Ligand code: C2E
Ligand code: MG
């Protein structure tokens with residue numbers, strides 16, 4: 268076991284011999300050595316690292332410094348004379364013995380970068396250890412000297428950093444980088460073995476609004492709860508990742524059958540849409556999911572991601588809260604949609620939007636009492652486009668805030684030229700109903716100097732569907748400015764009456780679908796009458812929308828509506844026509860087909 272490196276040993280033995288001779292021959296030096304022993308002991312004791320010495324033949328500890336005692340949580344009295352096997356689990360002790368043997372067999376310092384140590388009293392720790400054999404004059408190993416550094420904290424920090432580099436801090440799910448690694452590995456496996464891979468890509472419908480209105484801590488708490496649900500739905504071998512914001516993904520490798528994918532997608536949609544209780548708030552979000560599967564034409568990660576993205580767009584376009592599996596025919600739709608989104612954004616910069624105005628009248632006097640601002644897009648090729656062609660796109664592209672603000676500012680400026688008794692109604696999209704809206708309205712009023720009492724903001728029930736408490740508080744703030752709030756398209760949602768209770772609206776606009784069927788459908792008349800009666804009992808004006816004929820006008824008047832709007836009184840018109848109409852106001856009212 269003890270190696271004899273003859274030539275090297277001879278050299279070092281000779282060197283040591285010289286020193287020993289020197290020392291033994293000189294009494295001063297001998298006392299210096301005595302003092303030095305004390306000095307060296309102090310140094311070894313004070314060293315921050317663990318120092319130990321073992322007997323090379325028996326493996327028993329001969330020396331352990333103070334840092335060693337602290338590291339192990341054992342006094343040196345208890346350890347000196349004992350072997351590794353007296354203190355450490357067998358496997359670990361065997362490893363230490365083997366390490367020491369290597370030191371004895373070598374003339375080099377042996378380095379073990381990281382060794383786990385189950386210390387008797389300080390739990391599992393990690394050491395970086397250097398060992399070397401100390402030889403006698405005959406070059407026989409006598410002792411093993413070990414110097415160890417406690418690297419436990421360093422190792423844990425390193426592990427934490429590695430974990431953080433691959434996981435999302437909020438949800439502890441895999442992050443984009445780790446997801447990509449797993450996806451790449453799964454696709455490589457698919458190319459080799461044809462084992463099926465499915466990628467689920469999803470984002471949350473309505474999450475942005477929760478974040479904007481209830482604040483990020485609430486949004487974060489919701490995401491954490493949601494992540495737990497997703498983890499439960501996903502299979503054990505699946506990688507669940509948060510790719511950023513409200514974007515999640517699942518890599519599903521185990522079951523290649525399409526049926527499994529669909530069942531998983533259905534479960535996800537269902538579980539995610541169940542209400543969340545966040546700090547006493549009952550919140551709902553839904554998810555739209557796009558799914559791609561590995562195939563001969565889709566065997567690369569990038570292609571998988573892209574296809575899932577395309578399918579996700581389709582799921583959203585098909586009404587959200589659902590899933591779609593990628594099909595090649597989806598590509599074309601997506602390209603069209605992207606081009607349209609870009610065109611809508613560019614349209615504002617290029618001055619292609621216009622605000623048109625449609626009059627509404629007081630039923631009693633048949634006089635114009637205001638105009639509703641209705642945005643139009645003067646498309647260079649397709650002509651004048653109605654809002655239905657671009658508002659949903661702007662909403663989805665997150666552009667409605669910018670467009671809505673532009674309409675509001677433009678309309679307020681235009682309306683300053685009108686008499687003060689002529690009101691201005693502006694439509695507000697549900698996603699605009701955030702606390703920032705109050706600032707925007709204040710600024711638009713301040714810049715235009717329009718009287719707040721002239722401005723009416725029209726919102727639909729959808730704005731109250733999600734997180735009504737924030738919307739309602741925004742509406743109260745707006746009303747405190749002196750602005751009126753109307754409920755637009757009343758009757759098209761599903762629980763209209765409860766929404767009427769949630770905020771005291773200044774006006775109810777009965778949706779044009781009831782008015783258009785008035786003459787054919789008795790129920791419509793009953794509904795219009797009921798809503799007009801409801802308005803009367805609250806002391807709130809009711810406007811009948813979409814009045815196109817004299818007969819309809821007479822019916823809604825008889826039903827008790829207080830205001831009317833529709834082609835019978837005037838179509839939406841450019842600002843110049845508004846000015847003209849206001850000058851000849853009385854003469855035109857009641858004449859069908861104006862404008
Ligand atoms: P809305 O607020 O209910 O506006 C009334 C819609 O009914 C307008 O359609 C108007 O042209 C149409 N209309 C008015 N009278 C009649 C009639 O007698 N018969 C028929 N068949 N239709 C009539 P438009 O301009 O296409 O606007 C559609 C919707 O787009 C609006 O419905 C409103 O919700 C939205 N919208 C318009 N401008 C804006 C805007 O600036 N911002 C936002 N967020 N939404 C807007
Ligand atoms: Mg409206």
Ligand code: MG
Pocket residue numbers: 755756776778779812
């Ligand atoms: Mg309406």
